[in-house]
Amino acid sequence: MAQVLEFKLPDLGEGLTEAEIVRWLVEVGDVVAVDQPVVEVETAKAMVEVPCPYGGVVTARFGAEGSELPVGAPLLTVAVGETADGRPVGDGSGAGTDGAKDGASGREPAAEGSGNVLVGYGTSEAPARRRRVRPTAPVVNGRPRAPEPVRETRADTPQAAPSTPAGRAAPADGPVPVISPLVRRLARQNGLDLRKLTGSGPDGLILRADVEHALRAAGTQDRPDTTKAGAAPATAAPASVTRVPLKGIRGAVADKLSRSRNEIPDATCWVDADATELMRTRAAMNAAGGPKISVLALLARICTAALARFPELNSSVDTEAREIVRYADVHLGFAAQTERGLVVPVVRDAHTRDAESLTAEFARLTEAAREGTLTPAQLTGGTFTLNNYGVFGVDGSTPIINHPEAAMLGVGRIVPKPWVHEGELAVRQVVQLSLTFDHRVCDGGTAGGFLRYVADCVEQPAVLLRTL
Template structure:
C-alpha cells in the first residue's frame, strides 16, 4: 500500500480545502490521474496521484481542510491480498488509524503524516515515564485537578508548527489546552476542541441587564477560506506597516469616451476602460517611477525597477485576487486589453496559477464597475501605490464658461508616504489626468 500525502502546492502554502473527490474507494486509478480538486489561497487546482492501483481509503471530506503533509489517499498495488498474513498487521494498523482519525483524538501529529511501514513507538530515555493519553473526548473543563497541576508545572508541548499556527489563528492559548498526545503533546484535535468550547460558551444567550438591549446569539460561524486568509494577511500587513496617504481628482474623459469605439481593429472589440486607464498610468509611471518601486533592506532602501509588473484587482466568487501582467510597460493597448480579459476569465474560473499572482510593482483597481465613485483602497503589499478608478458618469461641467454635459470619473491614488511626498504623488495623478483628457497627444505611444 502507498499513501499519497498532500504536497506543498506552491509558495509554502500550509493547507488546502477539499472541493470535491474525483474518485471513490474501490476505483482503479492510473498514474497522474486527477483524484481531487482542492482550493488553496491562490487558486483551485486539480490534484493528480503519483501512484496507480486500487483506492483503499480517502482522507478528508468535501469542504474540509487538508494540511500540507497530511495523508490524502491510500492506494493498493495488488501485490498482497488483504487476508494474507503479511498484510494483516498493516490492515490492523490502518483500521486503528482510521478509527482514531474519525474519533478526532489527534494522536497522529498533524503536519508530520504517517510512515509507509508499521508504526514505531517514540524513543524515550531510560527512566522516563510515559504519560497516559487523555480520552478522545477530554476537554479543559473535564480535566482533573492533578492533570491541571501537571500542566501548570510543565512547558506547553506543541511540536507541530502547524498546530501552533492553528492555535494562533483561532485565538487559543496552548497553555489552556488539555493535551491528549501520548507524551503530553497538544495536538490539532485538542486545539479544535478548545476552540469549539470557547465558541459554545460565547454563543450562550446572556440575560439582559436592566434597560440594556438583549444580547444577540451566534447562530452560525464560518471559517475563512484559504483565499480569504491570504487576503486578510496581506491587507492587515499593509495597514500595519505602510503609512499611506491618498490624493484624488475628477477627470473629464469625454474625448476618450468618444474615441474609444474607433480604437478597435475591424471586427474586434473596443479596448476596455480598465485597459485604457492602465495604459495611460503606465506612461505616467515613466515620469514617476518611485510609485512602482519597492521598499527593501528592512525599510531602509528603495529598489527601482527597469519596468512595471502591473497588478489588476479582480473580484471573483472566491474573493479579491490581483493577477499580474508581467512587463506591462512594454505592451501595447491591444496587448494589455487582451491580457486583462484573459486574466479576469482565468481568475473567475478559479484556475489562476500561483506564479501569476505575485511580483506586481503597481496595482490598478477599477471599482467603478461596482457602481461607486470612489474608494479608500488598501495598498497591495509589498507595492507602494494603487490607482483607483471610479465609475464614469455624465455630469454638468463648466467648459469655456458654459455648463455642458461631460463624462466624468474620479481617480484616487493611495501611496506609501515613506517613498514620496504628496507633491510627487499629485504630479503623477496630474500626468494621468492630462493623458486621459487629451488622449491623442500620447496616441503614438499607446
C-alpha cells in the same frame, strides 16, 4: 507484489502552509493513473486540482470535504505494483493490498513516477520512503482476504482522534505537534496552551479545527451558570447571530489587508477628469475593426506610461533592510470580484503590451478568476495595482494598498456630469481617479505628478503619443 504508497499534501508553492479539501475526485477502491487529479483543494490563493504521482488503487482518503489539512499531512494512500499471483493491482483479483515480499524473485515493485512537478515529489521515480502493508487477515481458499477498507479520517472532528499516538495530548517536555503557523498564531492570540490539546490529525497533529473546538469549549465554560440559586440571569445571545470563519480566500484577504494597514503609512489623493475624449478614442479604435479594446486596457496603458515617468511608485519597501526596492518591469495587478471573493490577478510585463494585448490578457485572467482556476503564480508578483471600482456604481474610494506594493490607482464610474469645457458649461463624461500610495517611497509631489499625468492622458489621449 503490491505496495501501498502514501501521497502527502504537496507544497503548492508561494509559501502556502495548508489547504481546504473542496471536493474529492476519487473514492476508496478507485483505480487511478499517474498524474490523475484526485482532489480539488482551495488554498489561500486559488482553487487547484491536485494530481497523484502514483498509479494504482486508492486504499484510503484522509480528510473530509470542508476540512483543512497542513502541507505534508497524508492525503491518500495508493496500492501500486502487482499482486502475489503477478496480476497488476486493480484488476479485480481481490489482493490489491498484499504487501508480502515476492519470495521467488525478491523484486521490489517499480512504482511509476509522475510527470508533474510537485514540491516534495520526484518526476521520474517514486519517493524513497515507502510504507508496506503486511497482510494480517487470515488466508481464505489459498488467497489472502482483502483488508477492511480504511475509514476516512475527518480533520474537522477533534473528538474522533485516534487513541495512539494521536489520542494523547503533547507531553509537557516534548515538542508540540503543530505544522501550520496559522494554528500556532490562533492559539497564541487566544492564550491557548497547545500542549493541553489532543490533535485529531495524523500522528496527533493539532489542526485548526482542534484549536477552534477548544476555544468554543472554553467560551461555553466561561458563561455564567444560570441554574444555580441566586445567580443572575445571563443575557441570551441573539438567535440570528451567524459566525463565518475567516478562511480560504476570505481569510487570506483579511490577513493581507490587515498587514497592509499595519505596515504601510498610506495616503490618498484624487482628482476628477473629463474622460469624454478617452471614450471617443476607444470608440474610434473599435470602429476601425479588429479585436475590441476595453476601457480597462486603455487605463492600464496609461498607468504603464505614468510609471515610466514616476518609477518611485513601481516599488516596494524592504522593512528589514530599510531599503526601497524599485522594479524595472511593470507586473500590473487588477482587482477582480468573484463569487469566492476579491482576487488580484497579475498581468506580467504589462509595460511591453499594447492595448489589444492588454485587453486579451485581462479577459483571459478574469475568466480564470471566475472559474476559480487561477494559479498561485498568477496571483502574486505584482508591482502596481489598477482597481476599477466604478463597476460597482461608485464614484470614489480610498483603497488599501495591495501589500507589498507601494501604490494603487483607483478608477470610479464614468458618468455624464456638468463640466466647464472650453469656457462653456457642458455635459461631459467625468471620472474620479484616486491614488493611494506608500508615503515612505515618495512624497505628495511625486504622487500628485503621477495622478495629474494619468488625468491628462484620460482627458487628452494624444498625450500618450509621446511615449509610444
